[in-house]
Amino acid sequence: MTSSIVFAAIIVLSFGVALFSRHNHTKQDSRDFFTASSQFGGILVFLLTVGETYSIGSIMGFPAAAMHQGLPFIDWFLGYIVLAYPVGYFLNPLLWKAGKRYGALTFADLIKAHYQSRFLEICVTISAIFFLLPLGELQMAGLLATIAEFHWSISPLLVASGAALLTFSWLAFSGVRGPAFVSAIKDTIVIVAIVLIAVAVLHKSSWHALAAASRAMPLSTPQGNVYAITTIFTQAIGFCVAPQTIAFIFTAKSARTVRRNQIIMPLYMLMFPLLLLSALYADASGLKITGQNSVFITVASTLLPSWGFALVAAACTLSALVILAGICLSIGSLVTHNLIKNVPDNRQKFYAKIVITIYLAFSVYAAMHFSALMPVLTTVYYFGIVQLVPAILCMVLNLSVRPRFIAAGFIGGEIVSLSLGFFSIPTQGVNVGFIGLLLNAAIVTAAALMATSKFKSIKI
Amino acid sequence: MSSLFKVTVGLGIPFFAVLVPMPWLSSSPLTIGGFPAALIWLFICLPLTSLCMALAWMSERHDPQGEE
Numbered sequence: 001m002t003s004s005i006v007f008a009a010i011i012v013l014s015f016g017v018a019l020f021s022r023h024n025h026t027k028q029d030s031r032d033f034f035t036a037s038s039q040f041g042g043i044l045v046f047l048l049t050v051g052e053t054y055s056i057g058s059i060m061g062f063p064a065a066a067m068h069q070g071l072p073f074i075d076w077f078l079g080y081i082v083l084a085y086p087v088g089y090f091l092n093p094l095l096w097k098a099g100k101r102y103g104a105l106t107f108a109d110l111i112k113a114h115y116q117s118r119f120l121e122i123c124v125t126i127s128a129i130f131f132l133l134p135l136g137e138l139q140m141a142g143l144l145a146t147i148a149e150f151h152w153s154i155s156p157l158l159v160a161s162g163a164a165l166l167t168f169s170w171l172a173f174s175g176v177r178g179p180a181f182v183s184a185i186k187d188t189i190v191i192v193a194i195v196l197i198a199v200a201v202l203h204k205s206s207w208h209a210l211a212a213a214s215r216a217m218p219l220s221t222p223q224g225n226v227y228a229i230t231t232i233f234t235q236a237i238g239f240c241v242a243p244q245t246i247a248f249i250f251t252a253k254s255a256r257t258v259r260r261n262q263i264i265m266p267l268y269m270l271m272f273p274l275l276l277l278s279a280l281y282a283d284a285s286g287l288k289i290t291g292q293n294s295v296f297i298t299v300a301s302t303l304l305p306s307w308g309f310a311l312v313a314a315a316c317t318l319s320a321l322v323i324l325a326g327i328c329l330s331i332g333s334l335v336t337h338n339l340i341k342n343v344p345d346n347r348q349k350f351y352a353k354i355v356i357t358i359y360l361a362f363s364v365y366a367a368m369h370f371s372a373l374m375p376v377l378t379t380v381y382y383f384g385i386v387q388l389v390p391a392i393l394c395m396v397l398n399l400s401v402r403p404r405f406i407a408a409g410f411i412g413g414e415i416v417s418l419s420l421g422f423f424s425i426p427t428q429g430v431n432v433g434f435i436g437l438l439l440n441a442a443i444v445t446a447a448a449l450m451a452t453s454k455f456k457s458i459k460i
Numbered sequence: 461m462s463s464l465f466k467v468t469v470g471l472g473i474p475f476f477a478v479l480v481p482m483p484w485l486s487s488s489p490l491t492i493g494g495f496p497a498a499l500i501w502l503f504i505c506l507p508l509t510s511l512c513m514a515l516a517w518m519s520e521r522h523d524p525q526g527e528e
Contacts, residue, residue, distance in 0.1 A: 074499065090470065220487050229483070273503050276499075
């Protein structure tokens with residue numbers, strides 16, 4: 001009973017905070033709805049952009065996968081996130097400047113403005129929407145696994161619908177300001193929850209038992225190392241060009257804010273060693289784990305008092321919903337701003353809300369019916385997103401490459417990556433997104449070398 | 461400071477630190493304080509990466525207007 005009350009109080013608080021975030025911004029145009037009119041200072045931009053680090057996938061998936069797959073998984077998972085930050089340190093300010101130069105709301109606006117190609121704009125927009133689609137279901141699945149631990153007699157459909165309604169209300173009232181402000185609560189609770197569990201683990205278990213569990217984790221193989229290194233490389237740069245990441249960059253007041261934030265982000269990852277403790281404890285104590293990704297939440301329900309468990313469950317729930325809100329905004333802006341042409345500014349927000357409603361309904365439906373298919377589609381997310389890299393790099397470096405070559409590289413890279421992935425063609429451990437990216441980069445580089453126009457000087 | 465210095469320190473060192481020892485450490489039973497050395501090294505790389513970016517940040521001149 002206590003856990004349900006604490007959990008409900010935090011969820012109601014999140015709604016109140018989202019409502020408060022529209023204070024002084026009651027009349028939002030589409031720019032304010034999607035990018036907060038680029039008014040966010042360092043803290044809000046930090047909370048938005050770092051949010052992906054502690055998504056529900058990380059909080060629940062990291063301990064579970066670390067427990068089952070050991071070092072090969074930990075290597076690539078932590079490796080790509082930590083290296084995405086230095087890539088972002090150099091790339092993100094350039095994206096912010098390009099966004100300001102072109103008055104962009106979405107990453108596809110940058111592509112359209114730089115390459116002057118409607119075909120390329122549509123290609124990257126459709127591709128981004130396709131790869132973002134399964135991520136909503138992923139958040140819903142994590143959320144349902146969390147709520148199941150309360151053993152309420154409520155159907156999963158009702159829980160998922162309630163979560164969709166809450167997310168929609170944040171966005172409908174406040175646009176991007178809603179998830180940004182809720183992120184402040186979410187991140188505070190996530191940190192408290194992880195520290196609580198780590199303290200409980202260290203109290204209940206001996207250091208030697210945890211160390212022994214860590215030594216029992218599988219070691220990497222030569223093929224595993226190839227996979228880890230190519231995946232780290234692919235996903236570290238893919239992380240920085242993800243449509244929702246670029247949209248969050250556009251909310252910042254200045255390029256300096258964007259760059260300075262990147263410096264602190266790796267320190268924010270110091271929660272991962274504590275998250276790992278929950279997996280080591282489960283292994284060392286032989287704890288019975290029911291669900292595939294339930295290690296963290298099961299350890300929480302075993303070791304913490306009911307209010308502590310509620311805090312952990314609320315942290316997982318808000319993590320899922322904040323990420324879901326970011327995806328909704330990205331898809332909403334891509335459809336109303338890039339896919340459909342000439343929507344008047346005063347109607348874009350309205351149409352975006354319709355698109356967001358449809359997407360949330362799809363995510364709920366997918367969570368009920370396609371739960372086996374969606375994780376497969378999620379694994380191809382970075383294969384596809386990373387193919388934007390050559391187009392984005394040519395844009396921020398002001399390289400003159402014809403749009404037809406950018407499109408050829410992009411489409412070629414996607415076809416190769418997806419074909420290798422879907423048909424499980426052996427690649428000796430090389431990440432298939434990496435292979436597609438090499439082909440993509442080769443096409444674009446050859447075109448760039450052939451182009452007569454060369455660099456304009458840029459300041460890194 | 462030159463752009464080459466900033467890129468080497470801010471980007472090159474973190475990539476080198478994470479990727480180069482990984483194949484050897486992750487396949488090795490070497491431990492530090494009872495925990496796999498690969499794990500300890502990866503966790504050391506977190507503050508190291510922040511430090512590298514901080515050095516790159518300190519080496520550049522910053523526009524007081526903040527847009528750079």
